[in-house]
Amino acid sequence: MPKCTINGKEVEVKEGTTIIKAMVDAGERIAHYCWHDGLSVAGVCRLCMVEIEGNPRVQIACNTTITEGMKINNTSEKVKEAVKWGLDFHLINHPLDCPICDQAGECGLQDQYMEYGKYDPEMAEPKQKKKKVVDLGPTVVLDSERCILCSRCVRFTEEVSKTNELGIFNRGDRSEIGTHDGMPLDNKYSLNTVDICPVGALTSKDFRFRQRVWYLKDAETVCNGCATGCNVKVYYNKEGFFRVKPVYNENVNGYWMCDEGRDIYKFVNRETRLLKAQVRSNSGWSEMPAGAAAKHAHELLKTTSGDSLALVLTAQYTVEEFDAIVSTFVNEFKTKKIYFWINNKETFDNFDGILLRGDKNPNTKGLLKVLEKHGITATWNDLSQGLASGAIKTVVVAGPENQAVFPDFHERVKELSKAQNLIWLQAGKNEALMSLTGNVWLIPMKTFVEKDGTFINHAGLEQKFKKVTTVVSEALTLTEAALLMSGKNLAIPTAQPFLPLNQRPDQVELEARKKNEFVFRRGSL
Amino acid sequence: MAEVKLLTEFYHLPEYQTLAGYKAKGGYETLVKALKMQPQAIIDEVKASGLRGRGGAGFPTGMKWGFLPKNNEPRFLLCNADEGEPGTFKDRMMMERAPHQLIEGMIISAFAIGSNKGYIYVRGEYVYPIECLKKALKEAYDAGLLGKNILGSGFDFDLDVYRGAGAYICGEETGMISSLEGLKGQPKLKPPFPAVQGYLRKPTIVNNVETLAAVTYIVRDGAQAYRKNGTEKSAGTKLFSLSGNVMKPGNYEVPLGYPLMDLIMKEGGGMKPGRRLKAVIPGGSSAPVLTAEEVAKANLDYESLAGLGSMLGSGAVIVMDDSQCMVDMLGVLTHFYAHESCGQCTPCREGTGWLDKILHSILEGRGRLQDIDLLIKIADNMKGKTICALSDAAALPVLSFVTKFRDEFEFYVREGRSKVKGTTYAEMHH
């Protein structure tokens, strides 16, 4: 474990660590574009310059391994000059697109410029012109002029997604990123290239021009798209959620996430949500608040015998919620007719070798664990028979949050509508449900970003996540619904009833906002 | 002192190209001798001879060979015949007139370093030299000089020719390795150095055509005999490619240390009638230019030229007389480097383009006075910060031309036309 000194601080590192990794881990600032811990070393941006004692020339930090006793610094004037000119060379052909570029506010060039900028541009010649707004495929747009040719995206398609769509063509300052002859960048991990692009050369078609990043807050949570359970960061403000980006987790997803997971924010925004409960009786549909609907359902449930009551669960809720509702049904309603709605048996066990799994539910293992704990062994066939024979009269369904991955949704709705009384708990709206007949309760649920909880992923890893914010305040969590349906009242957490604005956990802090706004940081003029 | 024909002794004989003609003049006798020696003995002899790389960098060959791992790991011997440095045309002559000389040198070198596979990477434009090499290789294979169990010695060596496709950067050793591997010819990060991890991550030695050919003579005559020519630190003879405004341009083999002025005036036949010497680039376009006064003090060896702020480089001596406009000539060079930059690292990719654009602004009469200092600043900051030396190679001519001929640049910026020729760029080039 060699020891070295970085900017005066002594640091101990693992054998084989490069200087840049040690500096980043130690929290030291070092300018870099082409280096990424999840990709091979390219050493082309020439910005991560450091001075090593005993070496007359400045060296790049990404390709130099630390040896015992190395003394490294990147604060001397020599290094600062080198970085300043390195940045200048990046800027001479870079277009002045900031006002219309999505990357503004999180742009590598902007950040470096505020630290080291030469406020007196000396480039008086016409810049290189290249293609702008190139349609690279279903998810990504390319602007070749903004590209600084760090080659991160090319290395990504070579090493991580192994699909080899991208290349750098031509020599010298005519070099351009691209695909061959209009072939699309079309793999299931394409949007990671947008994340790793330090500038606005690669932008997401979905996010393009929708929001300035300094108006977005972010919070970490766990993706609910499949059983891998990638750690993600969701970006949102009062208008809703805008995008999802991966967060590094050594054991689960590394640095990446798949493209399908990028869409999970769509099921959270108000446009797709069930806002109020809908109750259908002989006189038709009536709207009421969610809590009232749950209490209304309790009136029915308290008189229902355990033999004619069934519960259907999809593996899209947290472990705590499953525990609450299953114990309510087993202990209060005295039924063990609890069924696991598996949406895609044929592709359930697929795995593409990188991150995508066929099990499109985040908490299958969690649900199975809870079912096992309560000794539930019923299979779907029992339910089908029960419904067909009329033995099961009342069904409570905890429907899927991410409806897109339930190809059999409409089929199941038809099957379950055979029951006399159907209590359907779900976050998102769906016309199939509104066309049901009989006694129906549609009660809006909270989505995964609106609650604390635990998901257990395919490998049995428990991942806890915290509430991000509230989108539909009336909606209930499954735990709350279980309480209300069993006739109890919700407990109002008295610990912190009224908190001042800057202490509420789901309000972003001023300090965090500062890192997105430049008024607080300037280079020297 | 005059020409010493060590390597080029029989180049005037057309049959020297063939195996029979080469053998008639003692060819492949040294191979027989070498195969009976210990490989380490050959390496030691090359080290003792002081042979330095003849391609441009001038790195001691024996030392480079010594960096190879001392185990049984398979290693490659690559001959760099990309010869892209402007002004250089010696390797071409060597491959056309004496392909067997190179082949013999390679077999001996491969035997010394323990390599069983070699490639000769030739630039794509050299169609005729490649033909000559291919013919010679076939002759060598047929005669049992290549392939398995060479001359019954138990040593195997396979040699193949690979044709490039037009890129100066493939003359850089790792650029050449990349190109041979089927990638773009972009240089690789060093460390790791090719001797440790080169072609396909295996230990690799890359040597110039002339260097490998010289090995034969060192083994034949011994290190001390080789040292009879040249100076203490620059031993042996070298082929110099003389070109530009001289009466007798061509390749000349002279001992290192030969006075530069003599090469130009004696072997080169001097200036054209009515012309005076103005400037000389002594080592290929990447070497800083020398004024006529500096040329008078220069000897053709590594130390003398380095002492004058230039370099021996590939040994391409480019002569400019007083009819040439230095701004115009620098424009030719900046265009070359901007065209040939591989584009990998930012200072070179953007810097070469920027230098060329500024030069052409000046040439077209749109120059500003601050552009001259700007050229110096840009070139200064391109040096020493890149993956390979092309960035330095682009910066050094700019620095030397602008510093030593500043008056011409200032005149051009002020008047919008050449001080020497009096005409504008448009007039100079229709």
Place this chain on the structure above:
Amino acid sequence: MFKLSEQGLAEVKKELSRYEARDSAIIPSLYVAQKENNGFITPEIIRYLSQVMDIPESRINEVFKFYTMFNQQPVGKYHVQVCTNISCALEGGRELAHHICHELGVKYGDVTADGRFTVSKVECLGSCGTAPMMQVNDTYYENLTPETAMNLLRGMK
């Protein structure tokens, strides 16, 4: 639909197994394809080679666009490449190139009306001692004057 001749295909297959790395066959295969397509290579040809060689299109395209000897535009039957780098420029190389263009009535990079010639200015060809000079297809013509150059070209049918 571009397809290599049987011979060309055989050559590509040979190159694929000739070197230690299969990718090394890209440059030789591009030469073969260029020869069979009248001196230039189209994006379609890259796709074809990608299928034949089982190498991703972007890898082949990167190599194709990196090297100057592969042509992206059609060239005439005789590709006249005049060196205009420093040693030749000192001896009138650029003037020679201009002269040829003027005499043939064509701009750099274009093809003459009769399809015979394309004139390009190129970097150092390693023939500096015999400047000015030009390379026409695979042959070097050295020690030229504007007149001797034009005589040579007029003789090329």
